[in-house]
Amino acid sequence: MRILIIEDEQELNNAIVTYLQQEGYSCDAAYDFKEASLKIADLPYTCVLVDLNLPHGNGLDIVRLLKENTPETGIIIISAKNALDDRITGLEIGADDYLTKPFHLSELNARLKSVIRRRNFNGQKSVKAGVLEVFPDSAEAQVLDKKLTLTKKEYDLLMYFVSNRNRVLTKDSIAEHLWGDHVEALDSLDFVYTHIKNLRRKIMDAGGEDYIQTVYGLGYKFAAE
Amino acid sequence: MRILTKTSLYYLLVSFVVFLMGGIAYYNIMQGEIYDEVDDQLFTDKENILAFIRRTNELPHVTSGVSETIVVKEITDKNPILESLTDTLIYSSYDEENIPYRRLTFAAYQNGKAYQYSILKSVMDFDDLFESTVFAMGWTFLMLLVGLGAVNYTINKYTWRNFYDTLGKIKRYSLSQYGPLQLKPSETTEFQELNQVLQTMTDKIHNDYLNLKEFTENVSHEIQTPLAIVNSKLELFMQSGNLTPTQAKLLEEMHNSVSRLARLNKSLILLTRIENREFKENEDIPMHEFLAEQTEQLQEIIEMHGLTVEQTIVQPVQVHLNRGLAEILVSNLLINAIQHNQPDGTIKIILDKEKLCIKNSGEELTETGRNLFGRFVSSNKRKDSLGIGLALVSRICTVYNMRPTYRFDNGMHELCINFNHLSR
Numbered sequence: 207m208r209i210l211i212i213e214d215e216q217e218l219n220n221a222i223v224t225y226l227q228q229e230g231y232s233c234d235a236a237y238d239f240k241e242a243s244l245k246i247a248d249l250p251y252t253c254v255l256v257d258l259n260l261p262h263g264n265g266l267d268i269v270r271l272l273k274e275n276t277p278e279t280g281i282i283i284i285s286a287k288n289a290l291d292d293r294i295t296g297l298e299i300g301a302d303d304y305l306t307k308p309f310h311l312s313e314l315n316a317r318l319k320s321v322i323r324r325r326n327f328n329g330q331k332s333v334k335a336g337v338l339e340v341f342p343d344s345a346e347a348q349v350l351d352k353k354l355t356l357t358k359k360e361y362d363l364l365m366y367f368v369s370n371r372n373r374v375l376t377k378d379s380i381a382e383h384l385w386g387d388h389v390e391a392l393d394s395l396d397f398v399y400t401h402i403k404n405l406r407r408k409i410m411d412a413g414g415e416d417y418i419q420t421v422y423g424l425g426y427k428f429a430a431e
Numbered sequence: 432m433r434i435l436t437k438t439s440l441y442y443l444l445v446s447f448v449v450f451l452m453g454g455i456a457y458y459n460i461m462q463g464e465i466y467d468e469v470d471d472q473l474f475t476d477k478e479n480i481l482a483f484i485r486r487t488n489e490l491p492h493v494t495s496g497v498s499e500t501i502v503v504k505e506i507t508d509k510n511p512i513l514e515s516l517t518d519t520l521i522y523s524s525y526d527e528e529n530i531p532y533r534r535l536t537f538a539a540y541q542n543g544k545a546y547q548y549s550i551l552k553s554v555m556d557f558d559d560l561f562e563s564t565v566f567a568m569g570w571t572f573l574m575l576l577v578g579l580g581a582v583n584y585t586i587n588k589y590t591w592r593n594f595y596d597t598l599g600k601i602k603r604y605s606l607s608q609y610g611p612l613q614l615k616p617s618e619t620t621e622f623q624e625l626n627q628v629l630q631t632m633t634d635k636i637h638n639d640y641l642n643l644k645e646f647t648e649n650v651s652h653e654i655q656t657p658l659a660i661v662n663s664k665l666e667l668f669m670q671s672g673n674l675t676p677t678q679a680k681l682l683e684e685m686h687n688s689v690s691r692l693a694r695l696n697k698s699l700i701l702l703t704r705i706e707n708r709e710f711k712e713n714e715d716i717p718m719h720e721f722l723a724e725q726t727e728q729l730q731e732i733i734e735m736h737g738l739t740v741e742q743t744i745v746q747p748v749q750v751h752l753n754r755g756l757a758e759i760l761v762s763n764l765l766i767n768a769i770q771h772n773q774p775d776g777t778i779k780i781i782l783d784k785e786k787l788c789i790k791n792s793g794e795e796l797t798e799t800g801r802n803l804f805g806r807f808v809s810s811n812k813r814k815d816s817l818g819i820g821l822a823l824v825s826r827i828c829t830v831y832n833m834r835p836t837y838r839f840d841n842g843m844h845e846l847c848i849n850f851n852h853l854s855r
Binding site for chain 2: 215217218221222224225228286306308309311312357359373374376378379382385388389397400421422423424425
């Protein structure tokens with residue numbers, strides 16, 4: 207799967223590329239509007255990450271170009287502007303998702319996977335991780351054919367883990383994924399712990415292994431093949 | 432008290448004193464004049480009588496009237512009164528009152544016989560003089576009063592009009608809604624100067640404000656990208672497998688601080704954007720549904736804090752707001768109620784046509800409610816709170832001309848948003 211990252215900040219672009227390469231994607235980087243429009247004309251990408259503020263052009267025009275020429279490509283807008291209008295325009299003209307800078311790479315990864323999954327209708331309907339199987343369409347999960355009863359937050363958490371397999375996830379990024387902007391207000395770090403405890407217990411009760419490891423000092427890691 | 436009323440009052444006070452003293456002086460001077468005149472006449476009469484006796488060696492015929500009486504008596508006394516001037520009252524049957532007279536008594540000799548002459552001359556009734564004085568002064572004072580009123584009215588209407596106009600404009604002046612201060616030109620020097628100073632001052636303040644705002648905006652926006660870079664590099668760093676526990680701990684602490692900074696920055700950008708009134712599309716928001724929705728979203732967290740929520744929706748209310756801002760408003764109020772609650776506490780939500788009130792149990796604040804809506808004001812207990820939530824609420828209220836109020840009553844904090852003055 208080929209991903210194009212259009213972001214004029216070289217350092218940020220590099221970081222995204224490195225992270226996604228570790229996930230097993232082939233990544234191309236573009237640093238300005240011209241380079242980006244050449245690259246999307248050249249190759250069919252599975253997904254394109256596009257910054258809205260680009261030298262020599264507007265990211266929204268890239269989105270329009272993509273929609274015209276290769277409508278099957280997934281598009282995620284990343285922007286420093288949390289401008290509501292930009293978000294709406296972006297989503298209206300066909301972007302699949304919108305992320306505001308700064309974001310967690312694990313969050314970007316989860317969103318990217320979700321976009322690819324949604325686009326890839328003909329492919330698999332479920333994501334497997336060890337004996338665990340998650341069905342994104344119905345928001346359900348099962349262990350060894352045994353359905354798990356999960357709350358919405360627990361399902362979101364599981365999906366986040368599964369999308370970021372074998373990655374260290376900080377409590378902070380988990381909390382932000384689950385509660386969004388409310389995160390700083392709500393002692394959410396303690397709640398992360400409670401949710402993980404519950405999720406872990408439910409998976410183990412259903413006969414799964416303890417996939418969720420605590421990484422000392424950093425957070426958690428979902429270790430499953 | 433208006434300055435005109437004040438000066439007029441002082442003016443009247445001084446006028447009153449002046450008129451009072453003027454009246455007294457006038458009365459005294461008049462009295463003196465009258466005595467002088469009457470005395471002159473009396474002495475003239477005396478001289479005439481004496482001259483007549485000297486010339487004719489006869490006593491003159493004695494005349495008598497109301498205004499003047501001359502009484503002649505033969506003196507048997509050894510020591511006659513040579514000359515004396517006295518006041519006396521004589522009853523007048525016509526006026527039915529005592530009338531003041533001036534009496535000159537003197538002795539005259541004719542053929543070696545002594546006669547005592549008394550000339551009586553009526554003087555003016557001083558009670559009448561007093562009355563007339565008071566009357567005249569009173570009238571003058573009254574006319575002065577009317578004149579003063581007329582002058583004040585005119586000054587107020589024409590000269591001070593510009594001043595009140597300026598005052599009104601300054602009252603309504605708001606930095607964030609800057610249109611240049613357009614003051615009416617005045618012909619009065621003081622007001623011209625005042626307007627000039629105000630104009631220069633507001634222009635300067637406005638420029639400073641713009642600079643500061645621009646600076647804040649730029650800083651906030653420019654910080655986003657470096658933050659994103661630091662954040663992403665830290666995350667990459669974390670993924671490397673061979674970290675020692677100490678390194679991992681350090682890394683996490685760094686990551687947490689960066690995340691906190693990022694969130695803070697996002698909130699500040701949001702705050703600036705609300706101030707800049709960038710959220711323009713308003714729609715009718717069904718507040719009752721909105722509340723239910725937001726409470727639902729926070730339900731889990733509410734339960735985890737062991738709180739109970741009581742919702743009293745008196746009636747469905749539509750409020751004309753921007754959807755995004757309404758969401759921020761409601762969620763921040765709810766989060767505030769969750770955050771500053773106590774274990775097993777309650778949250779009460781009351782919505783009616785006039786206002787939305789969210790009450791929560793909790794300890795009384797040490798600070799007054801005034802500061803509550805400022806930035807970075809948060810209770811000391813909560814280190815992780817940015818203290819920006821209520822600043823957002825207050826800012827949104829300002830944009831829509833709603834009034835947020837706070838009070839503490841019966842162990843409950845109560846925050847209300849009043850929809851009454853909502854600008855449409």
